[in-house]
Each structure stands twice: as C-alpha cells, then as structure tokens.
Amino acid sequence: MDNVTAPFARVFRRGFFFLFAQRKTFEVFKTSEVLSECPASVGMTRCADKAPRVTFSTSSRKHLGKFTFMQNFDRKEHWEKIYGTKSLNEVSWYQPVPTTSLDMVKLFNLPKDAKIIDVGGGDSLLVDHLLELGYTNVSVLDITENAIERAMERIGANSQHVKWIVADAATYVPNQQYDFWHDRAAFHFLTDKTEVNHYIQAISKGLKPNGKLVLGTFSTDGPLKCSGIEIQKYSEKSITEMLKPYFEKTNCFTINHETPSGSKQNFLFCSFQKFH
Numbered sequence: 001m002d003n004v005t006a007p008f009a010r011v012f013r014r015g016f017f018f019l020f021a022q023r024k025t026f027e028v029f030k031t032s033e034v035l036s037e038c039p040a041s042v043g044m045t046r047c048a049d050k051a052p053r054v055t056f057s058t059s060s061r062k063h064l065g066k067f068t069f070m071q072n073f074d075r076k077e078h079w080e081k082i083y084g085t086k087s088l089n090e091v092s093w094y095q096p097v098p099t100t101s102l103d104m105v106k107l108f109n110l111p112k113d114a115k116i117i118d119v120g121g122g123d124s125l126l127v128d129h130l131l132e133l134g135y136t137n138v139s140v141l142d143i144t145e146n147a148i149e150r151a152m153e154r155i156g157a158n159s160q161h162v163k164w165i166v167a168d169a170a171t172y173v174p175n176q177q178y179d180f181w182h183d184r185a186a187f188h189f190l191t192d193k194t195e196v197n198h199y200i201q202a203i204s205k206g207l208k209p210n211g212k213l214v215l216g217t218f219s220t221d222g223p224l225k226c227s228g229i230e231i232q233k234y235s236e237k238s239i240t241e242m243l244k245p246y247f248e249k250t251n252c253f254t255i256n257h258e259t260p261s262g263s264k265q266n267f268l269f270c271s272f273q274k275f276h
C-alpha cells in the first residue's frame, strides 16, 4: 500500500472497528427465570413419574438485539456442547471417586439429613457417593440440562431423591438455605467481578448460619484455562480475602488432580464457615 492510500485505509479500519464496538452495545439480553416441575426441555418421559422432589430452574437468555455482529460468549451453549459430545471420563475434571470432596464431608461430620448442594456439579459422581453414604437431602445445580440429564440417567430410580437445578451460578438466587455448599471447578469460571460478587452473596444467602462451604478452584500453580475457557486462579490469601465479609476460613490446601490424559492440574481447596 502506498503512502497516499495507507492513511485512508487506517481510518477506514478504525471506523470499521468503531462500528463493531458500537454495534456490540446494541446487544441486549433479557434473563428470564422459568420455574416448573417438568419443563419440556428436560423430557416429559423422565418427569412422567411426577417425582415430587425434582424441580428445575432454567435460566435462559433471550436475544432481543437486532444489530449483533459480535456474538458474546454463551457459557450455557458451551457447556451443553461439552456434555453433548464428550463422555464422563473424557473430560479433564473427571474423577472416579471425588476423594477430596468426600473427605471434606467426613471432616464436617454432616448428619445424613444435612442439606447439601453441589454447584456446578455437572455429571460428577459426588452425588452418587453421597447417596450411597446415606445422605437424603442432596441438590445438584448446573448450567446445563445435558449434564443433569446424564447424571439422572446414570443414577436411575434414585435420582428422584435428588433435587436437580438447572441455573447459571452467575445469576442464581437460592430460595432455601443449605448446611453445606460444595463447588469444585465451577466458581473459577466466573471471571467478571460483578458475577463473582453475586455468586459470593448467593452462597451467603444460601447457607445457614455456621453453614459450611467448600470451594475447589485452580490454584496459582494451576492451568490458565479449563475446557478452553479462561478461569480465575486463586491463592489461599486471595480467596480468603474475597470471602472475608461473610465467611471464616477453616482450612486451605492444594492438591494435584490427574486428568484422564495423565496431566496434572493444581487445585486449591478451601473450606469456610459462614458467620453466625
């Protein structure tokens, strides 16, 4: 490009990007919450038995904008695709026995009727083990129907003893209080400060006084991404600082998770107690 046309090309390019940036502001999303006992998206056959404790809460984002050029990352779509295409033991976070999480349950000596929620539980085997240990009040929340459906199918008839919740943790508002809130490898996907704050407040609202919280995130020595998405890594200091307004730290430690492909991911597990 010669010296005469180059400046025009630069201006044109800038204008083009400016236009894109402007267009992006026209992207308007509306979040709608649908609460029903058996939405069609989960499959009427599965709900035909009218399992009384199975409740779904589906958050969906409706695209109202007309001028979208740049699509925002749709986290629900991303996770639906993962669970729609990869099998249980193909994903990097797979654990045949979630030993660390189960050890925490033991450590807290939770009674069998304790209200437990596993947020971002996906189709993790934690719920299977909790049921096997005799826990009767377990909820699993995940952003994807695909993961929840897989877990329900795997567990079979016992799945009616679990409360399944499809919701985005970034906007979820619990409508009951739990004794134990567990989150392994979901919290660290929230990288937006507003969403992180919302989630921490949701945990605080959703835990009983003195309720227990376990967060398993990538440590500062952990990977930069998981499942192709940027994550937020935490140190004991940074996570404790963040939760300080509502929770007292009980314990933190790091542990290597070996993925099915044999690589190591360094996790930070921290437990907290909600202030009375």
Ligand SMILES: C[S@@+](CC[C@H](N)C(=O)[O-])C[C@H]1O[C@@H](n2cnc3c(N)ncnc32)[C@H](O)[C@@H]1O
Pocket (backbone or CB within 6 Å): 075, 079, 093, 094, 095, 119, 120, 121, 122, 123, 124, 125, 141, 142, 143, 144, 147, 167, 168, 169, 170, 183, 184, 185, 186, 189, 226
């Ligand atoms: C890395 S996997 C961990 C799954 C499970 N906790 C385990 O340890 O095997 C992350 C899980 O979090 C879910 N997830 C990601 N972002 C979420 C969000 N904003 N709200 C609810 N679930 C989310 C994904 O669908 C996925 O099941």
